Amino acid sequence: MKIMHFVSGLSRGGVEKVVLNYTSKLNSNYHINEIIVYQHHSISNVLDLFESAGNKCIKIPSKKKHPIKNLWKTYKLIRKEKPDIVHAHMSLVNFFPLVIAKILRIKVRISHSHIAQDNIKLKFLVPLFKWLNIHTATHLLACGEKAGKYMYGNHNFKIIYNAIDLESFKFNAIKRRKIREYLKIDSKTKVFGHIGRLVKQKNQKFLIDLFNDYQNINNHNGKLILIGDGPLRNTIYQYARKSIWSSDIILIPGVDNPSDYYNCFDLFLLPSLYEGLPLVAIEAQASGLKALLSNTIDYSTKFRQTTNFLSIDNGTKIWIDNMYVEDNNSRNTINNNVNYNINLAYRNLYDYYICALKKEVLNG
Numbered sequence: 001m002k003i004m005h006f007v008s009g010l011s012r013g014g015v016e017k018v019v020l021n022y023t024s025k026l027n028s029n030y031h032i033n034e035i036i037v038y039q040h041h042s043i044s045n046v047l048d049l050f051e052s053a054g055n056k057c058i059k060i061p062s063k064k065k066h067p068i069k070n071l072w073k074t075y076k077l078i079r080k081e082k083p084d085i086v087h088a089h090m091s092l093v094n095f096f097p098l099v100i101a102k103i104l105r106i107k108v109r110i111s112h113s114h115i116a117q118d119n120i121k122l123k124f125l126v127p128l129f130k131w132l133n134i135h136t137a138t139h140l141l142a143c144g145e146k147a148g149k150y151m152y153g154n155h156n157f158k159i160i161y162n163a164i165d166l167e168s169f170k171f172n173a174i175k176r177r178k179i180r181e182y183l184k185i186d187s188k189t190k191v192f193g194h195i196g197r198l199v200k201q202k203n204q205k206f207l208i209d210l211f212n213d214y215q216n217i218n219n220h221n222g223k224l225i226l227i228g229d230g231p232l233r234n235t236i237y238q239y240a241r242k243s244i245w246s247s248d249i250i251l252i253p254g255v256d257n258p259s260d261y262y263n264c265f266d267l268f269l270l271p272s273l274y275e276g277l278p279l280v281a282i283e284a285q286a287s288g289l290k291a292l293l294s295n296t297i298d299y300s301t302k303f304r305q306t307t308n309f310l311s312i313d314n315g316t317k318i319w320i321d322n323m324y325v326e327d328n329n330s331r332n333t334i335n336n337n338v339n340y341n342i343n344l345a346y347r348n349l350y351d352y353y354i355c356a357l358k359k360e361v362l363n364g
Contacts, residue, residue, distance in 0.1 A: 198230030288331025
């Protein structure tokens with residue numbers, strides 16, 4: 001079986017992590033021939049991870065800057081490789097590779113929705129893009145109910161959860177101590193953590209405002225750690241530096257060992273304007289963290305009782321009221337949630353691929 005995946009780039013984003021988690025397991029257990037096609041810059045060590053997992057990675061021109069070149073390169077690539085399945089992970093613009101796959105009569109064409117809202121400025125294009133996704137795909141996938149309903153409306157779709165290796169995120173007291181020593185944070189300080197791309201969607205300005213208000217009320221007894229890179233890096237960094245509590249805000253570029261930092265946190269915060277099903281929220285819960293998430297996020301993200309969904313529309317008070325910290329002793333229990341355990345979930349995706357291929361073969 002040969003599968004060609006289309007992603008926007010190879011960075012530290014959640015979509016890339018999901019694709020890596022699944023392809024790693026599929027390659028090692030079923031020896032599938034998988035190709036990752038990407039457009040934007042790749043981070044070298046992320047590219048290395050994909051290739052070491054057995055994936056062949058190919059860069060093509062950007063669809064945004066060079067749409068015709070993108071389509072032509074996609075055409076030549078699919079015609080040359082002749083994949084059994086084309087699996088697009090670019091949400092609203094999945095139709096770019098799928099329309100070419102349809103022209104070349106690829107029998108299984110999968111549109112995978114990873115978002116439950118969009119940030120496209122030309123809103124009139126959104127219904128058209130959704131229609132193109134639905135009508136160029138043979139199969140529809142989503143990371144959660146909200147992402148599926150947003151992209152496909154009343155059309156049938158299947159949920160493939162953003163699964164991770166739960167064991168690798170298990171709470172580790174030794175790593176917690178080491179990270180805190182490295183960051184010069186004592187054991188009694190409450191650490192509020194956030195990991196995410198520095199983009200408008202992630203709402204980091206709200207997070208900084210929230211921390212300011214918390215510190216004013218609680219007399220300077222916390223630290224805020226923001227981890228991530230993105231186009232708003234300079235804006236967010238400047239906003240943090242202007243804070244009266246800037247000395248208690250620690251800004252860290254994207255890291256390759258997020259599990260170590262979850263150990264360091266006492267509470268995870270994700271006040272996103274919108275999400276599909278955020279992988280960082282799954283990772284944080286796997287680490288045993290209490291998590292406060294905006295109520296724009298799919299409720300199926302929750303698999304620990306300490307996870308709460310809060311409104312971002314009525315100020316910071318409701319968040320501050322919930323920013324009490326759980327005892328770290330409760331973090332040692334792993335919830336082996338079936339949906340989010342990659343060691344189980346990859347089999348569901350494999351079975352889905354097999355069934356899709358058999359169905360299309362039978363339909364001629």
